[in-house]
Amino acid sequence: NVLPRQTSDTTFDYVIVGGGAAGAVLANRLTENRSVSVLLLEAGPDNTGKIEAVVPYIYSRLFGSDWNWNYTIVPQPGLNNRVVPYFRGHVLGGSTEINGMTYTRGPASDWNRIANYLGDQSWNWNNMQSYFKKNEQFVPGTNDNGRFLSSTHGTSGPIGVSLNQVNQWILEPTLTAAQQSGVWAFNQDNNDGDPIGISWQQFAIKGGQRSSAATGYLNQQVRARSNLKIQVNSRATRLVPVAGSNPLTFSTVEYKNDVTGATGQVTARRDIILSAGVIDTPALLLRSGLGPTADVQAAGITPLVNLPAVGQHFVDHAGTPIAWQVNTTLTDDEIDKNSTLLNQLLDEWNASKTGRLTTTSLAHIQFSRLPSNASIFQTVSDPQEGKADAPHFEALLANKWTLLAPRPATGNFVGMTHFCLSPLSRGSVRLNPQNPQGAPLIDSGSLSHPFDIFTLRYAIRQTARFFQAPVWRTYNAQPVFDPAILDSDSALDEYIRNNSFGGAHGVATAKIGKANSPAGTDVVGPDFRVKGVSGVRVVDASVIPFSPGGHAMVPVYVVAEKAADIIKANP
Numbered sequence: 177n178v179l180p181r182q183t184s185d186t187t188f189d190y191v192i193v194g195g196g197a198a199g200a201v202l203a204n205r206l207t208e209n210r211s212v213s214v215l216l217l218e219a220g221p222d223n224t225g226k227i228e229a230v231v232p233y234i235y236s237r238l239f240g241s242d243w244n245w246n247y248t249i250v251p252q253p254g255l256n257n258r259v260v261p262y263f264r265g266h267v268l269g270g271s272t273e274i275n276g277m278t279y280t281r282g283p284a285s286d287w288n289r290i291a292n293y294l295g296d297q298s299w300n301w302n303n304m305q306s307y308f309k310k311n312e313q314f315v316p317g318t319n320d321n322g323r324f325l326s327s328t329h330g331t332s333g334p335i336g337v338s339l340n341q342v343n344q345w346i347l348e349p350t351l352t353a354a355q356q357s358g359v360w361a362f363n364q365d366n367n368d369g370d371p372i373g374i375s376w377q378q379f380a381i382k383g384g385q386r387s388s389a390a391t392g393y394l395n396q397q398v399r400a401r402s403n404l405k406i407q408v409n410s411r412a413t414r415l416v417p418v419a420g421s422n423p424l425t426f427s428t429v430e431y432k433n434d435v436t437g438a439t440g441q442v443t444a445r446r447d448i449i450l451s452a453g454v455i456d457t458p459a460l461l462l463r464s465g466l467g468p469t470a471d472v473q474a475a476g477i478t479p480l481v482n483l484p485a486v487g488q489h490f491v492d493h494a495g496t497p498i499a500w501q502v503n504t505t506l507t508d509d510e511i512d513k514n515s516t517l518l519n520q521l522l523d524e525w526n527a528s529k530t531g532r533l534t535t536t537s538l539a540h541i542q543f544s545r546l547p548s549n550a551s552i553f554q555t556v557s558d559p560q561e562g563k564a565d566a567p568h569f570e571a572l573l574a575n576k577w578t579l580l581a582p583r584p585a586t587g588n589f590v591g592m593t594h595f596c597l598s599p600l601s602r603g604s605v606r607l608n609p610q611n612p613q614g615a616p617l618i619d620s621g622s623l624s625h626p627f628d629i630f631t632l633r634y635a636i637r638q639t640a641r642f643f644q645a646p647v648w649r650t651y652n653a654q655p656v657f658d659p660a661i662l663d664s665d666s667a668l669d670e671y672i673r674n675n676s677f678g679g680a681h682g683v684a685t686a687k688i689g690k691a692n693s694p695a696g697t698d699v700v701g702p703d704f705r706v707k708g709v710s711g712v713r714v715v716d717a718s719v720i721p722f723s724p725g726g727h728a729m730v731p732v733y734v735v736a737e738k739a740a741d742i743i744k745a746n747p
């Protein structure tokens with residue numbers, strides 16, 4: 177019966193800023209010790225009241241809602257100067273409340289690379305297994321034999337994980353075409369350390385419903401802990417330093433309720449932990465005078481400590497969708513264009529949590545490497561050289577139209593979206609000098625490096641080979657683009673630049689490094705403390721130093737699990 181060390185409504189041992197993937201893990205794990213008090217400040221609302229966040233099929237309907245920060249990327253030369261959205265969750269649960277739920281750990285070599293970079297083998301693939309398993313409750317369906325490796329998975333973690341349980345027409349031609357075209361060998365489990373090939377896709381879905389950071393890590397039992405306070409609608413606006421402290425010490429967070437306009441301050445007795453994500457963590461540091469001096473000054477803010485790596489090294493997976501028309505009317509386009517059908521399926525989902533809406537339009541996931549003799553390697557060294565398990569790109573086949581452009585009024589489609597998973601393009605996050613408190617300037621750097629566009633070109637041509645497989649003739653699969661572009665690098669590049677989006681898997685804007693790394697190369701040390709100041713840690717996607725060879729959610733979850741142990745051991 178140890179009383180929490182919460183001495184008032186405004187003073188806590190830890191103040192965590194941001195209740196997304198990382199913040200929810202930390203709030204849960206740190207309050208396992210009932211003598212430690214935690215305030216979780218979240219800018220968005222509680223994760224209740226929107227069915228789109230729960231029913232997997234309709235998740236993308238949240239994209240334009242108030243559960244999204246609705247950021248856009250600055251015009252990208254690599255995307256023919258288009259301005260495209262950069263989605264981020266603005267709700268308890270963060271981006272895990274609005275994301276595509278794809279559950280990927282990445283290749284073993286990703287984790288071994290981080291371990292070598294940090295000189296700390298506790299980060300390697302084998303040693304991270306306990307965290308992967310701690311995150312996951314894998315729930316196999318009755319038909320899933322041979323579709324995953326049971327020894328790979330956790331069975332009692334907060335995040336429910338499952339495969340698509342809907343028996344759709346597309347499953348058979350997908351696997352047959354992979355075989356006939358020779359493009360992808362079957363891989364029984366892409367989460368066993370080697371994702372290369374085609375596998376059954378794993379989703380953060382349990383019982384037909386989204387499993388998010390909020391539903392998993394902040395469930396009712398956790399919320400009932402007296403040493404945890406969750407305060408929603410509270411956007412941290414600035415960290416305030418203790419006057420005269422040396423090294424400069426931060427213990428106070430200023431926040432604003434964007435609904436009522438009310439402002440307030442809270443204090444952390446031990447640490448402020450920033451978990452506001454890859455865009456808002458660097459933005460908050462910059463607004464607090466912590467970042468590259470020139471960027472801070474340009475925004476009219478007094479620089480306090482020069483931290484050159486804040487907001488730099490931003491890296492994400494540019495994504496390129498492309499579509500084929502098919503002659504079956506069994507694609508999910510039928511649901512999207514027919515509200516009566518959608519409502520029938522929603523009734524089924526409401527009644528029994530079964531049916532087409534229990535999953536997205538994806539069922540398989542494909543990871544590939546460029547051939548070692550690809551011409552680009554004459555001029556660019558392979559970022560994944562010698563790592564047979566590390567994909568250069570990914571392809572996701574959807575049972576419907578998935579282009580950014582509106583779906584044609586008639587017809588049925590299958591869409592393949594390609595992600596460049598080992599990008600060499602880099603971008604940045606800075607404050608807008610015209611409005612430093614408003615949306616940051618997000619420069620994804622998309623397709624600014626020739627390697628990335630080469631990779632996507634190769635990926636699309638590989639997909640075209642996949643669609644030439646005999647099985648697709650049954651469905652009269654026809655490209656919804658001029659097939660001549662496949663024979664011209666410049667025409668294909670034009671397609672890619674006109675149709676790609678900037679990504680959803682950004683990392684590295686406050687990256688972790690060794691304790692004794694050269695000054696300014698990273699932002700936090702191995703203990704997740706911001707270097708050069710006292711009282712602030714960062715734990716979220718922004719600390720992940722390299723672009724993951726898969727989607728980013730699981731890496732963030734397990735980094736946060738590991739960080740929680742490090743913080744508990746070294747409070």
Ligand SMILES: Cc1cc2nc3c(=O)[nH]c(=O)nc-3n(C[C@H](O)[C@H](O)[C@H](O)COP(=O)(O)OP(=O)(O)OC[C@H]3O[C@@H](n4cnc5c(N)ncnc54)[C@H](O)[C@@H]3O)c2cc1C
Pocket residue numbers: 193194195196197198199217218219220263264265266267268269270271272274275276277278279280410411412413451452453454456457460680681682716717718727728729730732
């Ligand atoms: C549309 C979309 C689709 C995606 N699909 C997938 C997928 O299928 N699979 C996958 O693995 N990954 C996917 N991702 C990526 C994955 O969701 C993120 O990498 C992950 O959630 C990042 O975790 P985080 O804790 O760093 O940030 P987030 O989960 O984004 O959480 C940050 C939280 O901080 C809050 N916040 C921000 N600023 C402040 C502030 N100043 N004060 C208080 N709170 C603040 C935000 O509101 C948010 O709740 C997707 C992301 C998006 C947006």
